[in-house]
Amino acid sequence: MKIMVYSHDTYGLGNLCRMLTICRYLLEAIPQLSILLICSSPVVHSFRIPKGLDYIKLPCIGRNEYGELAVKYLGTETEETFKLRSELIKITTINFKPDVILVDKKPYGLQEELRDTLEYIKNSDYYPKVVLLLRDILDTPEKTIAEWKKKGYYKGIELFYDQVWVVGMQEVFDITKEYKFPAKISEKVKHCGYIRRRAERKNNDEIRQELNINYDEQFVLVTPGGGADGYYLIYNYISGLYYLAKQDKITSLIICGPEMPQEKQQELYEKARQYSNVKIIEFTDELTSYINAADTIVSMGGYNTVCEILSLEKPAVIVPRTKPVKEQFIRAESMDKVGLLKAIHPDLLNPENLMAAVLEKLNNTAKNQPKFFNLDLDALPRIVDLTYKLLYRETSTNYSYIAYNYPDAQPLVASQK
Known part of the structure; x- marks a missing residue:
């Protein structure tokens, strides 16, 4: 099986x-799978690339x-x-001949750079399955509907x-209803749940030893994601x-x-030089390991x-981005309401209320643990199921699995009977 993934x-x-x-996850779950990623990120080379995955870097x-x-x-x-970029995508599709094309977020790609490829597929005797992957929330309904109408996305999906495939829950944010999907598009939508993440290679003891955190100290991780607009946080x-206070023993x-x-x-x-217990780094591809070792997280709402x-x-304190889109704010506000995290609007953020929220989380860890009984985190195994069903009209129940119900569980592994 061959899958081509477009991400910008x-x-x-x-x-x-x-x-x-x-x-x-797909590579670990599906035997003899090859995935070709088409992307333009300048830091894609910084990530560990597993066997079976390669990428073409666009300008x-x-x-x-x-x-x-x-x-x-x-x-x-x-x-x-x-x-x-458009010509590179098209010639790659023609020569790689994927069985499935998975497109992230924009139905026509950035600046319609996928349109030629989609039209080529539509008018040729080559019929891969084409899937649009959307996160739980795109932006406010008003802005999203206006943009999708203007750019012809509804018609493009049809x-x-x-x-x-929506990596979110209908109960949290119903994309089909909020963005007024026509019936023909709504029929194509599959809500997969959120993406469960697991810690990477380093365990908690290794992280704490690496950062010289004593047993009686608490560990706060601060991460603004890519960081382009993370300075303020x-x-x-x-x-x-x-x-x-002097009795607060915190390593950051x-x-x-x-x-x-x-x-x-x-x-x-x-600015951080005056604090001996603050360490700053630029980037890590082990972020989930650090999150897993931390007592509280301070982050934006990506x-x-x-999901991590x-x-x-x-426990987490989230300061969501509100510009240029309100996706993070909508997500953070919704999850704050059900007690999954603490959200602070960036317009209301100041050093004192941020630290007060962090200390509240640190001092009331047991009370503030998120409630997971109603949160669906099984997007990854569902995506495997949908892939099999899309290509073979059968679900992956025909394959054997290692359960993926807990953060420390092994990833789903499939083997044909």
């Missing part, structure tokens, strides 16, 4: 991390100071760069896509350390993120980080 990241690392998680596209799409590194025009956290690890500008990182390094926090049952 013009801001942050969220899309890439999510798709790599899905790719790794980077980012956003300029006006919020407009622009070429990130090459000295080429934006239009010609998108033309190059014409070119076999299914739409980290600055407030470091400033909030002033409000700690701050992960700035590879997309935070170097001058901003340097400012934070300088999909991946929230919930999977590993960690």
Whole structure:
């Protein structure tokens, strides 16, 4: 079986991390599977790439100071760069001939760079299954509906896509209802639940020894994801350390993120120098291991980080991004209401209330443990099931599994009978 995955990241690392998680799980679950990832992230090489997965790196596209799409590194025009990207995607599809094409978030791709490929498939004698993968929340209903109508996404899904997989719960946010999906599209939607994450290679003792954390100290992890707009959160956290009492024994690890500008990182390094129990690094591909070892997490409200926090049952204080989209805010507010985490609106954030929220989580760990009985974290095995059913009209119950019910369980492993 061959799967081609399209993922774009013009801001942050969220899309890439999510798709790599899905790719790794599929490779462990499906025998003799090859996955080709098409992406444009400048840091894709920093991630561990498992056997069976390879990638084609497109020229980077980012956003300029006006919020407009622009070429990130090459000295080429934006239009010609998108033309190059589009042609690379199409020729890759023609030659790789995947059985399934999994498209992340945008039905036509970034700046419609997938349209030529989709039209080629539609008008040829080559019939791969084409699936759109959506996270739980895209943006406010008003903004999303307007954008989808303007860009013809509803029609595009109807014409070119076999299914739409949503890695979220209908009970948390009903995409079909909130975004007013027409009946023909709603029939294609499969809610998979959230993506369960597990700790990576390092165990808790290794992490605490690495950070020189004593048995009587508490460990707070601060992570703004990719970090492009994470300076404000980290600055407030470091400033909030002033409000700690002498008896508060806390070691903090701050992960700035590879997309935070170097001058901003340097400012934070300088500000943190006065605190001997604060460590700052730029990036790690072991984030889930650090989350698993931490007593409390301070982060933004991206999909991946929230899934990691919930999977590993960690108390968390979330300061969601509200611009340019409100996806993080909607997610954080919804989960705050049901007691899964503590959310602080960025407009209301200050050093004192942030540290107060952190101390509340640290001092009331048992009371603040998230309630998981009604939270579906089985997106990954469902995606395996849907893949088999899509291609072979049978579910993966024909295969043997290792259960994936707990954060420390082994990933799903399949073998044909």
